[in-house]
Amino acid sequence: MVKKSNKKSNVQKEKTANPIVAQEKATFEKLPKDVQEKLKTIKTKLDKFQKKVLEKFDKYIAGITLLPPPKPEDQKQQQSPPQQLQQPQQPQQPIDKDKINVLVLVDDSDSRKMSKFELKDKLGAIIGNIAQEIDKNLAPQTVILSELWQNCYDAKHELLQLIAMSAPVFDKGMLAAVKIAEVHKTMVLKKFEKYIVSYVLAGSLVQGRATPTSDIDVWIVIDDTDVKKMTRAELKDKLRAIIIGMGIEAGELTGIKNKINIQIYILTDFWDSLREANPIIFTLLRDGVPFYDRGIFMPWKQLLKMGKIKPSAEAIDMFMGSGEQMLKRVELKLKDMGMEDIYYAILTPSQAALMLHGIPPPAPKETALLMKEVFVQKERLLEEKYVKTLEKVIETRKAIEHGEKKEMTGKEIDELLNESNKYLKRIKRLFTQIEKIKEEDDMIKVYETIVTIIRDVLKLEGIEKVEDEEVVKTFEDEMISQGKIPVKFLRILNEILKAKKDYEDKKLTKVEVEKVQKDSNELIKFLVEYMQRKRGREIERTKIRVKHGKRYGEVILLDKIAFIIHDIDHEEKEISKAKIKEDGSLGTTQKSSLAELEKALTKAEIPPKVFIKEPIFENLKDIFGKDVEILVNY
Numbered sequence: 001m002v003k004k005s006n007k008k009s010n011v012q013k014e015k016t017a018n019p020i021v022a023q024e025k026a027t028f029e030k031l032p033k034d035v036q037e038k039l040k041t042i043k044t045k046l047d048k049f050q051k052k053v054l055e056k057f058d059k060y061i062a063g064i065t066l067l068p069p070p071k072p073e074d075q076k077q078q079q080s081p082p083q084q085l086q087q088p089q090q091p092q093q094p095i096d097k098d099k100i101n102v103l104v105l106v107d108d109s110d111s112r113k114m115s116k117f118e119l120k121d122k123l124g125a126i127i128g129n130i131a132q133e134i135d136k137n138l139a140p141q142t143v144i145l146s147e148l149w150q151n152c153y154d155a156k157h158e159l160l161q162l163i164a165m166s167a168p169v170f171d172k173g174m175l176a177a178v179k180i181a182e183v184h185k186t187m188v189l190k191k192f193e194k195y196i197v198s199y200v201l202a203g204s205l206v207q208g209r210a211t212p213t214s215d216i217d218v219w220i221v222i223d224d225t226d227v228k229k230m231t232r233a234e235l236k237d238k239l240r241a242i243i244i245g246m247g248i249e250a251g252e253l254t255g256i257k258n259k260i261n262i263q264i265y266i267l268t269d270f271w272d273s274l275r276e277a278n279p280i281i282f283t284l285l286r287d288g289v290p291f292y293d294r295g296i297f298m299p300w301k302q303l304l305k306m307g308k309i310k311p312s313a314e315a316i317d318m319f320m321g322s323g324e325q326m327l328k329r330v331e332l333k334l335k336d337m338g339m340e341d342i343y344y345a346i347l348t349p350s351q352a353a354l355m356l357h358g359i360p361p362p363a364p365k366e367t368a369l370l371m372k373e374v375f376v377q378k379e380r381l382l383e384e385k386y387v388k389t390l391e392k393v394i395e396t397r398k399a400i401e402h403g404e405k406k407e408m409t410g411k412e413i414d415e416l417l418n419e420s421n422k423y424l425k426r427i428k429r430l431f432t433q434i435e436k437i438k439e440e441d442d443m444i445k446v447y448e449t450i451v452t453i454i455r456d457v458l459k460l461e462g463i464e465k466v467e468d469e470e471v472v473k474t475f476e477d478e479m480i481s482q483g484k485i486p487v488k489f490l491r492i493l494n495e496i497l498k499a500k501k502d503y504e505d506k507k508l509t510k511v512e513v514e515k516v517q518k519d520s521n522e523l524i525k526f527l528v529e530y531m532q533r534k535r536g537r538e539i540e541r542t543k544i545r546v547k548h549g550k551r552y553g554e555v556i557l558l559d560k561i562a563f564i565i566h567d568i569d570h571e572e573k574e575i576s577k578a579k580i581k582e583d584g585s586l587g588t589t590q591k592s593s594l595a596e597l598e599k600a601l602t603k604a605e606i607p608p609k610v611f612i613k614e615p616i617f618e619n620l621k622d623i624f625g626k627d628v629e630i631l632v633n634y
Contacts, residue, residue: 042066042100045135050170052130053104057123060106062145062210063175065166067101098137103166105174108144109208120144145174149206152289153298157182160291173210176256177201181218184250184260185291188220188243195239197221197267199292206289216256219263219284221270221296231536232266233529240264267296269525274300274309285309323349323424342413343397346390346420349427356434368394381433386426389419439513440503446520447500450493453527460534472497489526492519539601544612545631548624552631555620556597557612558604562586563597564623584613589623 050064104127108116124142131138143159151159164182168175178201185199203217204210222239224232240262247260265273273281285304290297303309326345350371351361357379362370368391375382393416399405451468454475458466466474472493479485499516502508544555554565557580566574575597579587620628 045100045138046102046169049102049131049134049138049140052134053127054170056126056130057106059110060108060119060123061104061170062107062172063103063105063168064170065103065105065163065168065175067103067141067162068165069099069101100135100138102131102138102140102169103163104140104142105148106142106144107172107174107208108146116144116146120147145208148178149289152291155290155293157291171212173212173214173258174205176212176254176258177205177210177214177216180216180250180254180256180258180260181291183254184218184247184262187246187250189292191242191246192222192239195222195235196292197223197294198290198297200284200288200290200297202284202288203261206287214258216258216260217263218260218291219265219288221265221267224266224268231532232268233532234536236264236266236269272521282309323427340397342416342420343393346393346423346427349424350390353427353430353434356431356438364394375430382426382430386423389423392416393420435510439510440508442517443499443503443508443513446516447496450496450520450523453524453531454493457527457531460531485526485530489523492523496520496523544620546620546624547629547631548627553624556601558600561600561604563592563600564589565597566624578619581615583615585615586619586623 046064046066053064054061104123106120106123108119111119114122120142124140127140127142131140148159151157160178160182163175163178164186166175166179168179181199181201188199189196198221200219200221201217202219204214205216220243222236224235227235230238243264244262247262251257251260270281274285282304285297285301288297288301300309323345326341347364347367350367354367354370354374355361357374359370359374368387371382371390372384372387376384376387396405396408396416400408451471454471455466458474458478461478463474463478475493476490480487480490496516496519499508499512502512539556542557544557546553546555551567552569554568556563556565560580562578562580564576564578566576573594575592575594576589577592577596578589581587620630
């Protein structure tokens with residue numbers, strides 16, 4: 001019984017064997033006997049090399065791979081320049097066909113006792129000695145992980161290409177990730193280089209947490225700034241489907257079973273997420289490694305590293321913080337520099353307070369007047385004595401700048417310093433007051449915007465009138481229950497309604513406002529894209545595509561007017577328009593423009609059904625010529 005079960009399990013293993021392995025085995029058997037023997041010998045040496053290296057440095061080794069033989073050009077580059085005639089010419093060294101080139105990838109992320117390159121040199125020397133003990137022809141090349149990533153940052157991709165063509169002997173997951181990502185990148189660029197801005201490897205692999213079964217995360221940024229023939233949502237959907245298909249194909253070509261997760265971003269969405277300080281995008285920028293970049297990813301990565309990429313709220317906090325820092329410096333330097341610092345210490349937070357209130361940053365001379373008008377007289381949030389402190393500092397600085405005041409005593413600086421400290425503490429409290437008012441206003445704006453967009457969506461579905469209290473129920477019945485919109489957006493909508501109720505009950509918290517603002521942006525973006533797609537499909541129903549000669553034209557039938565595009569492939573499109581008569585025929589054509597067409601498309605009511613009457617066929621002959629052909633199901 002045991003023997004039978006073993007036989008069955010062996011058969012099952014053979015059936016479930018990797019087809020790539022079976023294909024490699026069949027290819028190997030077709031090779032000449034001497035080549036087979038040579039490959040077996042190399043494999044034996046590499047297995048022995050791998051075993052010895054891992055016994056000594058298992059913690060550091062991320063992968064070992066057999067490199068392809070060097071190209072003849074690499075040998076030529078090693079020769080001396082021809083102009084050095086005074087030296088005896090070295091005979092050209094033939095390519096050593098017996099040399100076995102091996103790349104050893106070292107994980108240096110946990111190197112603390114020595115520098116990264118000291119680790120590389122030390123391990124490289126020991127690994128080289130191990131190779132020489134096994135076979136003189138073994139030529140290991142030691143590469144540390146940070147060096148591989150730095151090459152990517154510097155747009156040097158030769159090492160990536162070598163790894164893509166190599167045969168892994170030992171791998172903790174990193175070599176497989178680099179190999180499949182490089183192959184996939186090449187496929188994507190070959191087809192869509194015009195649109196691809198960046199191709200970046202991310203996830204646990206680049207964070208130093210790779211395992212042999214780790215998923216391979218890549219993200220691709222698509223340039224949508226010059227899209228004309230389709231909406232941004234359509235471009236994103238079409239390219240995503242093709243690129244993900246290429247990812248599956250790359251896995252089949254390389255024989256790598258690890259799942260490749262491909263995230264597609266359009267440039268405008270990526271920029272919006274960056275401004276909103278989306279933590280996912282910040283993580284991608286911080287940890288990601290560019291396999292291809294057109295000058296977008298690396299500048300953003302460096303700006304993030306420098307702390308320059310911040311959301312607007314943080315920028316305002318930075319204005320406030322700069323005042324406190326400058327006040328500390330005042331204690332160390334008196335007189336002229338001290339006065340400059342006090343001036344900016346209270347001016348900058350004052351401008352920040354006005355910015356937070358929705359007023360553009362004013363000129364220094366206007367700041368005190370605006371603070372008085374807005375926060376003292378109009379909003380009644382600030383006491384007038386604090387504005388007088390600001391006016392006093394501005395006047396003192398002006399007197400020093402114009403030479404009217406030659407010097408300042410320590411007592412004067414101490415007085416200004418104390419008053420400025422009190423001013424900053426009061427401005428901090430003013431910030432809290434303004435933020436509270438802004439949060440409540442923003443909550444109302446978010447609610448009104450969401451309700452308006454939902455009404456627009458329902459209108460596209462044929463529901464013209466909905467009472468305010470029935471909006472959520474109608475949205476759930478018509479859109480969520482029928483599977484047109486994911487359920488998670490109903491949850492977001494309910495959270496927005498709860499936040500509005502908390503606002504009315506004076507229970508609204510800052511955390512709740514921030515969450516609602518973040519989630520509402522996601523809901524708004526989805527609903528707008530939904531309307532764009534639905535509107536696009538409705539417009540497609542009104543189009544008649546024709547062929548005349550070697551050109552293609554298009555007639556768009558709106559409610560009472562038709563637009564004619566004479567050649568849809570021409571850059572400068574010739575567009576005309578004509579009224580649609582009661583009998584279905586077209587009136588006299590007049591010259592039109594692309595701007596007029598787009599305006600009409602946004603305002604026109606698209607009929608639920610479009611019927612083409614017989615007279616219009618005669619009009620098509622008059623417009624496009626007798627050889628006109630109508631395309632069906634294009």
